[in-house]
Amino acid sequence: xxxxxxxxxxxxxxxxxxxxxxxxxxxSAVAEAFAARGIPGIDADAVAREVVMPGEPALAAIVERFxxxxxxxxxxxxxxxxxxRVFADPAERRWLEHQTHPRIRxxxxxxxxxxxxGDAPYCLLISPLLIESGQREMVSRxxxxxxxxxxxxERTLARDSVPREQVEAILAAQSSRQARLAAADDVIDNxxxxxxxLDQVAxxxxxxxQWAASPQRHGHS
Numbered sequence: 004x005x006x007x008x009x010x011x012x013x014x015x016x017x018x019x020x021x022x023x024x025x026x027x028x029x030x031s032a033v034a035e036a037f038a039a040r041g042i043p044g045i046d047a048d049a050v051a052r053e054v055v056m057p058g059e060p061a062l063a064a065i066v067e068r069f070x071x072x073x074x075x076x077x078x079x080x081x082x083x084x085x086x087x088r089v090f091a092d093p094a095e096r097r098w099l100e101h102q103t104h105p106r107i108r109x110x111x112x113x114x115x116x117x118x119x120x121g122d123a124p125y126c127l128l129i130s131p132l133l134i135e136s137g138q139r140e141m142v143s144r145x146x147x148x149x150x151x152x153x154x155x156x157e158r159t160l161a162r163d164s165v166p167r168e169q170v171e172a173i174l175a176a177q178s179s180r181q182a183r184l185a186a187a188d189d190v191i192d193n194x195x196x197x198x199x200x201l202d203q204v205a206x207x208x209x210x211x212x213q214w215a216a217s218p219q220r221h222g223h224s
Contacts, residue, residue: 016119017119017123017124017125017126017215018125018126018142018143018144018211018214018215019115019119019125019126019127019128019141019142019143020125020126020127020128020142020143020144020145020146020211021127021128021130021133021138021139021141021142021144021145021146022034022044022127022128022129022130022133022146022148023129023130023131023132023133023134023145023146023147023148023183024131024147024148024149024150024183024193025131025150025152025155025174025177025178025180025183026131026155026159026170026173026174026177027150027154027155027156027157027158027159027162027170028148028149028150028155028193029148029150029158029193029200030129030131030148031046031129032193032197032200033129033146033148033191033193033200033204034046034127034129036200036201036204037127037204037208040204040205040208041123042123042124042125042126042127042208042211043118043121043123043126043127044118044126044127044128044129045111045114045115045118045126045127045128045129046129046130047107047111047128047129047130047131047132047133047138048129048130048131050107050110050111050114051103051107052082053110054103054106054107054110055080055103056079056080057078057079059106060106061102061103061106062080064102065080065085065099065102068095068098069085069088069095072084073085073088083165085099086169086173087169090169090172090173090176091172093176096176100136104132104136104137107136108136108137108138108141111128111130111138111141112141115128115141124211124212124215124216125211125212125215128141128142131177132177133145134178134182134183134186135177135178139186144188144189145186145187145188145189146187146188146189146190146191146207147183147184147186147187147189147190147191148191148193149180149183149184149187149190149191149192149193149194150192150193150194151180151194152174152180154194155170155174156170156171156174159173189207191203191204191207
């Protein structure tokens with residue numbers, strides 16, 4: 004990876020950096036590190052939770068499809084129960100994505116518009132499904148958070164207390180490590196300690212700021 008960013012594909016102003024990585028890769032830690040340096044971001048997972056809140060059309064469709072067993076006692080979506088259902092059946096997962104992805108994309112666009120109206124030099128879209136869902140078209144560059152699959156499993160088991168089989172099913176449903184790296188413009192290796200992570204974020208932040216301010220970027224079409 005060179006120190007100079009060349010020919011950005013999308014003339015967004017300010018630009019949006021798409022941050023992606025598999026489960027347990029550390030996307031939230033990376034977003035927090037950028038936020039500490041004044042760079043805002045929108046979390047696609049948070050937006051995904053918004054579109055299935057009580058009263059939302061997507062939740063009504065999910066309950067009609069899977070029954071009340073996917074609801075918690077307070078009427079909200081039991082995400083763990085739904086996850087168990089859809090990751091056991093690829094056809095059901097595709098149905099769910101068809102229901103939710105367009106709604107998520109629409110809200111992400113609205114959130115990003117508000118972020119880009121601020122004074123930050125660039126902003127982040129943090130999404131585990133950036134490549135799979137077509138959200139790649141919404142960003143200028145793709146930053147992949149990369150860790151070995153064994154470490155993804157280890158971290159997720161420690162964090163979520165879910166069966167290993169479920170973690171492996173989620174991994175299988177996401178893009179492979181190789182596919183993500185092939186789509187990457189930039190890569191953060193998050194297999195080390197926090198200091199290593201923060202150092203990489205600092206260097207990328209400096210490069211992104213220079214790129215966002217460059218006359219060449221604004222003149223590109």
